[in-house]
Amino acid sequence: MTTATIAPAPAARPLADTLTMLRRSLLRAVRYPGLTVFLVAGPLVVLLLFVYVFGGAFGAGVAPGVTPGAEGRAAYLDYIAPTLLVMTVVGGATSVAVSAAxxxxxxxxxxxxxMPIASGSVLAGHVLGFAVQALAAVALVLAAAVAMGYRPGAGPLEWLGLLGLCVLLACALNWVCVAMGLNAGSVETASNTPMILLLLPFLGSGFVPVETMPTAVRWFAEYQPFTPIIETARGLLDGAPLDGTTTALALGWCVLLGALGYAWARALYRRERH
Structure with a gap:
């Protein structure tokens, strides 16, 4: 009598599985272009609205000595362009919540x-896929700002630093939003929950200096995550020396958000869904 042997299940390959899930995420972006279009369309609309409608007046507030009108719009474009790049990354993160849900x-x-695949690769595919989309969207928004007259003063090292900041921010927020998507009871809920992330840049130094805000609002604006992140992006694009404390806060917030989002997402993924 012969004894039947059972072939062992193929072992998971974390790197190969993650690349497969990344490819799946990018293919979904091609098949469902609505989310990708939103990544670019949203920041572009805000850019055009704030520069051409409000910029003439706001520019005089962000750059003392600038007269309202064309000079004000140019000054406000310089001020707001880094904010819109950060918001583009945030928009990509909110989209990943919908995809995960x-x-x-x-x-x-x-x-x-x-299936015999690395458990972390499923979530990492979402995170990396939307990080790639966010970086492409950032490039398009930056190109639009340049076409409007924005002239960054960044050198090669500053551009490399900006790229690193965008990648770190995208991965951190994507982990948070993957967790939000897994925790949502429906796709509709997942599309609404991350909206708080899009509101935070408005309550920071993204659109006006925090010095112009009332005391209570100013306190929140100074200590919330997006103010140091936006200020670091602004300094890199200006080519100006970075403030060490602000940069450390920006990187620290990204690492903290990414670690919390990763832990939350992995816990939800392992939890049995009913």
Whole structure:
């Protein structure tokens, strides 16, 4: 009598599985271009609105000595362009929450858990896929700002630093929003929950200096995560020397948000969905 042998299940390959999930995320972006279009359209609309409608007046406030009108619009474009690049990254993160919720509520992630693939690769595919999309959207928004007259003073090292900041911010926020998507009961809920992230730049130094705000609002604006991140991006694009404390806060917030989002997302992924 012969004894039947059972072939062992193929072992998970974390790197190969992550690349496969990344490819899946990018293919979804091609098949469902609505989310990708939103990444660029949203910041572009805000850029055009604030520069051409409000910029003439706001520019006189952000750059003392500038007269309202064309000179004010040019000054405000210099001030707001870094903010819109950061908001583009934030918009990509809010989209990843919808993508994760679609997989979770549609049962795809439940099937992935039964397959011999690295568990972290499923979530990492979402994070990396939307990070790539966000970086492409940042390049398009920056090109639009340049076409409007924005002239960054960044050198090669500053551009490299800006790229690193955008990648770090995108990955950090993507982990947070993946967790929000997994925690949502529906795709609709997942699309609304991350909106707080889009509001925070308005309550910081993104659109006006914090010095112009009332005391209570100013205190919140100075200590919330996006103010040091935006100020660091602004300094890199200006080519000016960076403030060490502000830069450390920006990087620290990114690392903290990424670590909390990663832990939350992994815990939710392992939890049995009913």
């Amino acid at each position: 679609m997989d979770a509520t549609g049962g795809i992630m439940a099937r992935f858990r039964t």
